[in-house]
């Protein structure tokens with residue numbers, strides 16, 4: 088059984104039952120899921136969560152749908168990695184990376200889609216659909232395949248190759264639309280009224296879908312030993328994820344899973360080529376002015392963000408900040424994270440790391456804070472953003488001589504101590520009595 | 534009679550233009566305004582456009598051609 092109290096309009100506060108609704112009848116504002124927090128507080132414990140699956144569904148009590156067999160590929164419970172080398176480069180103290188590249192289809196969207204399709208199936212929708220900047224398409228197609236549902240995804244026609252392949256391979260129908268994501272989104276809004284059996288996860292099921300992002304906050308807190316961080320940096324596309332990360336921390340405090348009501352600063356990251364929220368923040372205004380996106384961070388290229396105003400509100404309310412970074416900085420962010428921590432992120436991750444660097448340099452993200460950066464998508468999805476500049480260090484003939492020559496000429500100085508004269512690990516001499524005997528294969532047997 | 538729920542977003546250049554008034558007088562489509570925020574640089578109106586089915590469609594195309602962004606909110610209600 089779930090603990091949902093109902094839906095509530097985010098604008099006028101009117102209440103609705105938890106049905107297939109997404110806008111308020113009265114003022115057309117977006118609806119939000121509300122819960123019976125007293126009952127949750129009386130039920131949920133750290134132990135109950137720890138006994139659950141190692142997926143987002145361990146937090147089912149705080150999700151908008153209860154189903155013993157959810158639409159599940161194992162989303163969530165991704166690594167939270169202490170990033171000391173990156174922290175040192177950025178002049179920060181305690182820094183953690185929430186590595187959501189480790190999700191089943193390589194992005195945080197698996198969290199929201201698993202929730203959305205579980206609820207959509209319960210509500211009786213037959214087809215899974217979405218408007219997507221790529222990652223959502225991958226996840227909807229994969230989860231629909233898992234659930235035995237048909238899927239139809241609409242994407243802007245200029246998406247990265249891998250994001251198209253990662254949708255069609257699951258049997259999803261991909262409709263490439265000549266236009267921006269905002270055009271695709273508008274078309275989907277029109278389609279929802281024409282196709283009542285289709286669940287557009289981020290349009291007519293958005294109210295439920297969005298709740299899945301709260302699990303990022305739940306996991307971070309649990310992985311930190313049921314403590315909230317001081318500051319979280321979140322990339323902004325539509326702004327949904329950022330608002331729900333804040334809601335997640337608030338709920339943990341409210342139901343007593345944290346020792347104290349947390350106060351977490353939430354900062355937003357955008358690409359300069361599509362930065363309506365960062366611009367409004369910098370200008371100190373409330374109105375989000377829509378833009379026409381032009382950035383390599385295609386997953387964040389939403390010029391008219393549905394939750395932009397709410398994201399801005401969270402940022403201001405929590406004492407966070409919001410900044411935008413250039414495409415070159417995005418690429419440098421991707422490289423920096425990969426080089427220092429061994430995590431290869433897509434362009435959205437580059438936006439987050441570059442923004443973190445910028446906010447750290449400005450003293451907004453501080454060295455005395457426990458900081459978490461959300462790295463939300465895998466680098467292989469946007470590999471073409473880098474390929475033009477990433478070549479092998481050197482290409483050689485398959486001989487030792489060629490290698491030595493290349494070593495001398497093409498490896499930089501930091502490698503000098505690792506030349507042929509360098510010392511390797513000490514190797515204990517094997518005790519002949521215990522060493523396994525190895526019979527060399529007779530040459531003739533080849 | 535069709536009622537279409539929309540958010541109209543006006544670019545800066547159109548904020549001081551009587552676009553909505555022209556829609557009423559020239560196209561015969563009436564907005565039932567539910568929420569709005571009009572500032573110096575941007576403005577939006579959330580409303581329901583009411584009129585004959587073909588008139589509402591024509592009004593949406595006309596608004597778009599004038600440079601207004603029209604986003605659909607929820608279902609189109611025919612009655």
Ligand SMILES: Cc1ncc(COP(=O)(O)O)c(C=O)c1O
Pocket residue numbers: 194195196220221222223322323324325326327328329386387433435436463464
């Ligand atoms: C990898 C990645 N990160 C972040 C986002 C932004 O999420 P939201 O639209 O909820 O702001 C998206 C998609 O929009 C994404 O694909």
Ligand SMILES: [Zn+2]
Pocket residue numbers: 096097098099100101111112113114115116
């Ligand atoms: Zn309302």
